[in-house]
Amino acid sequence: MTEKIFEIRHIDKLYGTLLANDDVSIHLNQGEILCLVGENGAGKSTIMKILYGLEAPTDGEIFVKGQKVHFHTPSDAMARGIGMVQQHFMLFENMSVAENIVFKNEISKGLFMDRKQTVQTVRKLSEKYGLKIDPEAKIEDCPVGLRQRVEILKILYQSAEIIIFDEPSAVLTPLEVESLLETIKSLAASGKSIVLITHKLQEVMTVADRIYVMRAGKVVAERLRGETDTDELAYLMVGHHPALREVPAAKPGKILLETKKLSLHREGRDILKDIDLHVDAGEVVGIAGVSGNGQTELEMCLTGLQRPTGGQVFLQGEEVTNAGVKAHRDSGMAYISEDRYLWGSAGEATLSENVLMAKENRPEFNSNNFLKQKAIKAYTKRLIERFSVKANDTEQKIRELSGGNAQKLITAREIMMDTPVLICCEPTRGIDIGAMEFIHDRILEKRENGCGVLLVSSELNEIMTLSDRIYVLFEGKITGEFKRGAVDEKTLGVLMLGGRHD
Amino acid sequence: MTKLKKFGSKFLEALGQPLVAVLLSLLIGAVIIGLSGKDILSSYAIMFKGAFGDGYYLSATLQRSTAIIMGGLAVCIAWRSGYESMGGEGQMIFGALLSALIAYYMPGPGIAKILVGILGAALVGAVYSILSGWLWEKFSVTFIISTLMMNYIANYIASYLTTYKVKDPQSRDINSIQTGKLIEEARFGKVSGLFQSDGLKETALGQYFKDFSVHWGFFFAIACAVLVYILLRKTKFGYQSKMNGLNSRFALYGGINARGMLYLVMILSGIAAGLGGAFEVFGSKYRYIDQMIFSTGYAWSGMVGALLANFDPFGTVLACILLAGLSTGGSAMQRSAGIPVETVNMLEGIIMLLMSVKLLHLIVIRRKVSREDRLKHEAELENGKEAEAK
Numbered sequence: 020m021t022e023k024i025f026e027i028r029h030i031d032k033l034y035g036t037l038l039a040n041d042d043v044s045i046h047l048n049q050g051e052i053l054c055l056v057g058e059n060g061a062g063k064s065t066i067m068k069i070l071y072g073l074e075a076p077t078d079g080e081i082f083v084k085g086q087k088v089h090f091h092t093p094s095d096a097m098a099r100g101i102g103m104v105q106q107h108f109m110l111f112e113n114m115s116v117a118e119n120i121v122f123k124n125e126i127s128k129g130l131f132m133d134r135k136q137t138v139q140t141v142r143k144l145s146e147k148y149g150l151k152i153d154p155e156a157k158i159e160d161c162p163v164g165l166r167q168r169v170e171i172l173k174i175l176y177q178s179a180e181i182i183i184f185d186e187p188s189a190v191l192t193p194l195e196v197e198s199l200l201e202t203i204k205s206l207a208a209s210g211k212s213i214v215l216i217t218h219k220l221q222e223v224m225t226v227a228d229r230i231y232v233m234r235a236g237k238v239v240a241e242r243l244r245g246e247t248d249t250d251e252l253a254y255l256m257v258g259h260h261p262a263l264r265e266v267p268a269a270k271p272g273k274i275l276l277e278t279k280k281l282s283l284h285r286e287g288r289d290i291l292k293d294i295d296l297h298v299d300a301g302e303v304v305g306i307a308g309v310s311g312n313g314q315t316e317l318e319m320c321l322t323g324l325q326r327p328t329g330g331q332v333f334l335q336g337e338e339v340t341n342a343g344v345k346a347h348r349d350s351g352m353a354y355i356s357e358d359r360y361l362w363g364s365a366g367e368a369t370l371s372e373n374v375l376m377a378k379e380n381r382p383e384f385n386s387n388n389f390l391k392q393k394a395i396k397a398y399t400k401r402l403i404e405r406f407s408v409k410a411n412d413t414e415q416k417i418r419e420l421s422g423g424n425a426q427k428l429i430t431a432r433e434i435m436m437d438t439p440v441l442i443c444c445e446p447t448r449g450i451d452i453g454a455m456e457f458i459h460d461r462i463l464e465k466r467e468n469g470c471g472v473l474l475v476s477s478e479l480n481e482i483m484t485l486s487d488r489i490y491v492l493f494e495g496k497i498t499g500e501f502k503r504g505a506v507d508e509k510t511l512g513v514l515m516l517g518g519r520h521d
Numbered sequence: 522m523t524k525l526k527k528f529g530s531k532f533l534e535a536l537g538q539p540l541v542a543v544l545l546s547l548l549i550g551a552v553i554i555g556l557s558g559k560d561i562l563s564s565y566a567i568m569f570k571g572a573f574g575d576g577y578y579l580s581a582t583l584q585r586s587t588a589i590i591m592g593g594l595a596v597c598i599a600w601r602s603g604y605e606s607m608g609g610e611g612q613m614i615f616g617a618l619l620s621a622l623i624a625y626y627m628p629g630p631g632i633a634k635i636l637v638g639i640l641g642a643a644l645v646g647a648v649y650s651i652l653s654g655w656l657w658e659k660f661s662v663t664f665i666i667s668t669l670m671m672n673y674i675a676n677y678i679a680s681y682l683t684t685y686k687v688k689d690p691q692s693r694d695i696n697s698i699q700t701g702k703l704i705e706e707a708r709f710g711k712v713s714g715l716f717q718s719d720g721l722k723e724t725a726l727g728q729y730f731k732d733f734s735v736h737w738g739f740f741f742a743i744a745c746a747v748l749v750y751i752l753l754r755k756t757k758f759g760y761q762s763k764m765n766g767l768n769s770r771f772a773l774y775g776g777i778n779a780r781g782m783l784y785l786v787m788i789l790s791g792i793a794a795g796l797g798g799a800f801e802v803f804g805s806k807y808r809y810i811d812q813m814i815f816s817t818g819y820a821w822s823g824m825v826g827a828l829l830a831n832f833d834p835f836g837t838v839l840a841c842i843l844l845a846g847l848s849t850g851g852s853a854m855q856r857s858a859g860i861p862v863e864t865v866n867m868l869e870g871i872i873m874l875l876m877s878v879k880l881l882h883l884i885v886i887r888r889k890v891s892r893e894d895r896l897k898h899e900a901e902l903e904n905g906k907e908a909e910a911k
Contacts, residue, residue: 324773345776356774365768376764376775379757388757 022049023085024181024212025070025101030079032065032236037411039065040076041236047181052203052213054223057233058256058451060409060421063216066233067183071103072096102174103183108166110158116165117141117154120173144176149205164195171202175211182206183214188222189448200226218256218451220249232256257453266463268503269487272300275335275471276321276352276440282329283316283495290316291495294330298440298471303462305486306475309515313495314475315357318444321473322354323347324362334440348377353436355429357444357475359422363429366418370410371399373417374432406431406457423450427458434461441465444475459485479508479515493517539829539840542875550868554860564858568865571853572846576715576733578853583739584805586845588613588814590742591797592823593830593837594749599790601753601832603766604654604783608668609794610820611675612649616642616798618679621700621809622687624707624802631706638707639799646795647788649675654787658780676815683811698811709737709804738800743838745793750834752789762786794820822848822869828876844869 023046032040040062047053055063068074070081072090081088083099090096093103110119117138126133126140141154150168158166167187174182184203188196203226207213217223223230223244230247232240232255240255274297281294291313298304308314319325321332323344332340334350348354356362364373375395378384384391384398399413408427410420417425430446443462447455462472462485476482482489489506491499491514499506499514551561572582592609599606620638627634653671656662680698689701713734721727753759765772765782773779798814806813814820822844823837830836851865 322774323776343776343778344773345778348776354774362770362774365764365771367767368764372760372764375760376771379760385757389755390757390760392755 023047024049024083026082027066027070028080028082030066030069030081031077032062032069032074033077037409038236040069043079043233043236043238045231045238047212047214048229049212050207050210051228052207052215052226054227054230055214055216055233056218056220056223056230056252056256058218058423058453060424061233061256061451062236063233064185065236067103067185067214067216070096071101071183073103097177097179100178100180101183102177102179102181103185104167104170104174104187106185106187106189108170110166110169112159113157115154116152116156116158116161116169119158119169120144120154120176122173124177141172141176144172148172148175148202148209150202164191164198167191167195167199168202171206179211181212181214183216185216186218187215188217188219196222220252223252224249234258253452256451266484266503269302269466271302271487272469274299274333276442276473277333278321278330279333280330281317281320281327281332283313283320283325284328289495291320291327294495294497296490296497298473300439300469300471301466302487303466303472303474303485305482305489306473306492307479307482307489307511307515308492310477312492312515314444314492316495317492318354318357318442318475321347321442322352348438351439352442353377353433353438353440354442355433355444355446357448359426359429359448364417364425367416369414370403370417370420370428371395371413373428374399374402376432377436402428402431402435405435407454423454426450427454430458430461434458434465439470441470441472442475443472445477446474447476447478447481479511483508483511491515539831539876542829542872543843545875546868546871549871550864553864553867557860559858559860564854564860567857568847568850568854570850571857572850576730578849580733580735582842582846582849583735585849586842587736587738587742587804588797588801588817588819589822589826589841589845590739590746590838591793591800592820593826593841594742594745594823594834595790595793595797595820596824596827597749597753597830597832597834597837598762598793599786600827601766602762602782602786603769604657604786604790605664606650606653606668606787606790607665607824608650608653608671609790609797609823610814611668611672612646612791612794613798613801613820614672614675614679614814615645615649616795617802617814618682618700618798618809619645620799621703621802624703625701625808631704631708634703634707635709635803638803639796642795642799643792644795646793646798647791650787650791650794651784654783658783672815672820676812679809680811683809689808700809703803703807707803708807709800711736712740736804738804741796741800745796746834746838749793753834758785797823821873825869825873825876829872844872 026046028044030040030043031038043062043066045055045066055067057063065074069076070090072093072095075091081090083101088095088099090099096103111122120141121137126136128136138154145152145154150172152165152168152172158169161169171182187199191199200222203213203215215222215226227244230242230244230252231238232242232252234256242252276298278294278296281291282289283291294317296304306314306317316325320327323339323342323346326341330340331338334347334352337350339346339350360366375384375390379390384395396413402408403410403413406427408420408424408431410424410428417428420428426446426448427450433441433443441462446462447458450458459481462474465472474482474485487503489501489511490497491511493515494517547565551565554561554564571578573579592613595609595612596606620642623641624634624638627637649671653664653667656667657664683698683700687700689697689699691701692699711734715730715733716722716724716727717730753763761772761777762782764775765777765779769779772782797819801813801819802809823841826841826844827837829840847865847869851862851868854860854865855862
C-alpha cells in the first residue's frame with residue numbers, strides 16, 4: 020500500500036462569480052509523478068496554488084501526510100516539504116547561482132555569509148540530484164533552462180519532498196524540455212513526489228505515473244499511464260475528439276507582402292541577412308526555425324517596429340521599409356506579436372481598451388477624434404463571444420484573464436482587423452487544443468478570403484499543418500523554401516539546426 | 522446586489538488609499554495637538570470652520586486652490602501618459618512672471634492685457650515643458666531629475682529678473698522684490714453675491730454665501746478640469762496617452778507615434794501649469810512676487826492632489842480644494858487655538874508621505890515590470906542561442 024503524501028478533499032474556489040475549482044479531490048502517492056492536465060482555465064494551476072498556500076480555498080480540506088493543514092503563505096507549505104517551480108522565476112539577476120539557492124537559508128560564519136561553504140554545499144546538492152550547474156555563475160548569464168534548474172535546486176535545498184511544476188516546459192526549447200523530463204524522472208526515482216501541471220500530452224505520456232484530467236474546474240477523469248493514450252486524454256480535456264485537419268490546396272494570387280534583401284546588422288552581427296521572401300494572396304507562409312535565429316527581428320522589421328539596416332519591405336506593392344508601424348498597419352497589415360504581455364497588450368487596461376488598439380482611427384469607433392464608447396464595448400463583446408474568451412465584463416482588466424484567454428482576445432483583435440496581410444507569431448502559444456483549432460480555422464478562413472498570412476511558430480506541427488509554403492530561417496538567413504508536402508518534419512528539423520538539405 | 526458590491530469595491534479601490542492617508546494624517550495631527558495640551562476636537566472644529574465654515578473662509582480656500590488645481594491637472598495629463606514630470610513648479614513660475622510682465626508693460630485695454638498675458642503664460646509653460654521632454658528624448662535625462670532641477674533654474678531666473686531687470690519701478694522699498702502692480706482693469710473680476718436675491722437672502726444658504734467672493738481664476742480652473750476630463754476620457758488622445766502610460770511598447774505596437782505623444786503631452790501639461798501661474802497673478806497677487814510660487818508649494822500640493830485622486834481630473838479638483846482648505850484652516854487654527862501653522866504643514870507632509878508610498882509603488886512597479894519584460898526577452902534570446910550552440 021503506497022502512502023498518500025498529500026490529499027486534497029472537496030476543494031471549492033470562487034473568484035467573484037467564477038467557480039475556478041468545483042469539488043476537487045486529488046491525492047499524490049509517495050514517489051509518484053502525477054500529471055494534472057486540462058485546458059487553460061480548467062483550474063489546474065488554481066488547485067496547486069491552493070496547496071502551495073498562494074490562494075485560500077473557499078471550501079474543503081487539505082491533508083499532508085495524514086495531518087490536516089491550513090497554509091496561509093508559501094513558507095507554511097515549504098515548512099511541510101512542499102515546493103513549487105513557478106512559470107515566472109523568482110531569482111536575483113546579479114547574484115550567483117549558489118547565492119540564489121541558499122537565499123533565506125544562508126550558511127553563515129559569524130555575522131557573515133560563508134561563501135566557500137555555500138558553493139560547496141550547492142555543488143554537492145547539484146551532484147546528488149544530477150542537476151548540473153555552475154554555482155558561481157551569475158543568474159543573468161544563465162539561459163532559461165538553467166534558471167529553471169536553479170529554481171528546482173532552491174526547492175531541493177529547502178528539503179522539499181513534494182515538488183510542483185507549473186507548466187515548466189512553456190518557456191523551454193525542445194532540447195531543454197527533454198532534459199527537464201529526465202530531471203523529473205530522476206527526482207522521482209530518488210524518492211521525491213512530483214506534480215506536473217501541463218497541457219502537452221506528449222510530456223504526460225513520457226513521464227506520468229498517474230494522470231488527472233480537469234475540465235471547467237472539475238476533475239473529470241483519473242487514469243494510470245498504462246491505461247490511456249494521448250487521444251483519450253485530448254478527448255477528455257476538450258470534451259470532444261479534435262478533428263484531423265485536412266487543408267485544401269491554396270490558390271495563390273498576387274504578391275501582398277514582399278522583402279528584398281532585407282538585412283539587419285547590429286553590434287557587429289548579422290541578425291538578418293539578405294532575406295527575400297514573399298507572401299501571396301490566398302496563402303499561408305510559415306517561417307520554421309529554432310527561436311533566436313532572427314524570427315523576432317524579422318517580424319519587427321516586417322511590422323515597422325524595427326528599422327532594417329538594409330533592403331526593402333513592400334506591402335501590397337507599396338514600399339514601407341522605414342515608414343513606421345502606423346504606415347504598415349495603414350497599408351493593410353495586422354500583427355499578432357509573439358509576446359502577448361511585452362508587446363501585445365497593456366495588462367492594466369480594460370478588455371475594450373486592449374481591443375481598440377490600432378482601430379482608434381476607424382470611423383466606426385471614432386467621430387472627430389471622440390471615441391464611440393458604446394460601439395467599442397459592443398464590438399469587444401462580439402469578439403469575446405465569437406472567440407469564446409472566458410471573461411466577466413468588457414471593462415475588466417486584461418491581466419485578470421488567464422494567459423490563454425488573453426491570447427485568444429489578442430488574436431481575435433488582430434484577425435478581426437480584416438486586413439489583407441496578417442503577420443502571426445506564435446498565435447497559439449499557451450492555448451489549449453480547443454482554442455487552437457478555432458484559431459487555426461480563423462487563419463485558414465482568412466486564407467480562403469484571399470488574404471496572405473505569414474506564420475512564425477516554434478511549434479513545427481503548427482507550421483506543417485497550416486502552411487502552403489515554408490521558409491526555414493537559420494542564423495538570420497533563409498536556408499530553405501518548400502511547398503506543402505514537399506518536405507517532412509525530419510528534414511525541416513535538420514535544416515532548422517543548421518544541417519544541410521540534400 | 523452584485524452590482525452594488527462591485528461598485529463598492531471599485532469605490533474602495535479608488536478611494537481607499539487617499540482616505541486612509543487623510544484620516545491617518547488627521548489622527549497623527551490629533552496626537553500632536555493632544556500632546557501640546559490643546560483640545561483636539563475643538564481645534565479641528567476651528568480648522569474646519571476656518572476652511573469651509575462660511576462664505577468668507579470658503580472663498581479664501583477656493584482662491585488658494587486655483588493654482589493648486591492647475592498644478593494637479595498638469596500632473597494628471599503627464600503622469601497618466603507615463604511621463605513622470607515634476608516640472609509643474611518651474612512652468613508655473615514662468616507662467617506667472619511672464620503674464621505679470623505682459624499685463625504690466627503691454628499697452629492697451631485691461632482685457633487685452635489679460636488675454637495676451639494668459640496666452641503668454643500658456644506658451645512659456647509649454648515651451649519650458651517641451652525642454653524637459655527634449656532632454657529626455659535626446660539625452661535620456663530622467664524626468665524626475667531634469668524637471669526637479671529645472672524648477673530651481675526657473676525660480677532663480679525669475680528671482681534674478683525681478684531683482685535686477687523688471688523690478689517694480691514705483692517701489693522704493695529695497696526689500697520688496699516684485700514686479701509692478703497691475704492696474705484694476707487688468708485683474709480678474711470676482712464672483713460674489715451668490716444666493717443673495719431677496720427670496721434667498723434670509724435662508725441658511727443665503728447667510729452662508731453672504732461674504733462669498735471668488736476671482737474668475739477658480740472658475741477657469743474648474744473649466745480646465747472639465748476640458749481635461751473630456752480630453753482624457755472621451756478622446757482618441759486620451760486613449761492613446763493612457764495606453765502609452767500603461768505599456769509604451771503596446772502603444773508602439775499599435776502604431777501610436779511615441780515622439781508625437783511625448784511632445785503633445787508635455788505641451789498640454791506645460792500649458793496647464795503655466796495657466797496656473799497666470800491665474801494666481803491675475804486673481805490674487807496682481808504682480809509677480811519673488812518666490813510666490815516656490816515658497817507656497819502650489820505645484821507640490823497639486824501633485825499630492827492628483828496622486829490622491831489617482832489622476833482623475835474631477836477627483837483632483839476635490840483633493841486640491843481639500844488641501845487648500847487644510848492651509849487656510851490651519852492659519853485659522855493658529856489664530857484662534859494657538860496651534861502653530863506648522864502643525865498643518867506637517868499634516869500635508871504626512872499626507873504627501875503616505876501618498877508617496879503609492880508614488881514609489883508606482884515607479885517601482887513600472888521599473889519592475891519593464892525589468893521583468895527585459896529579462897523575459899533576454900531569456901528568450903539566450904534560449905535561442907543555447908539551442909543554436911547545440
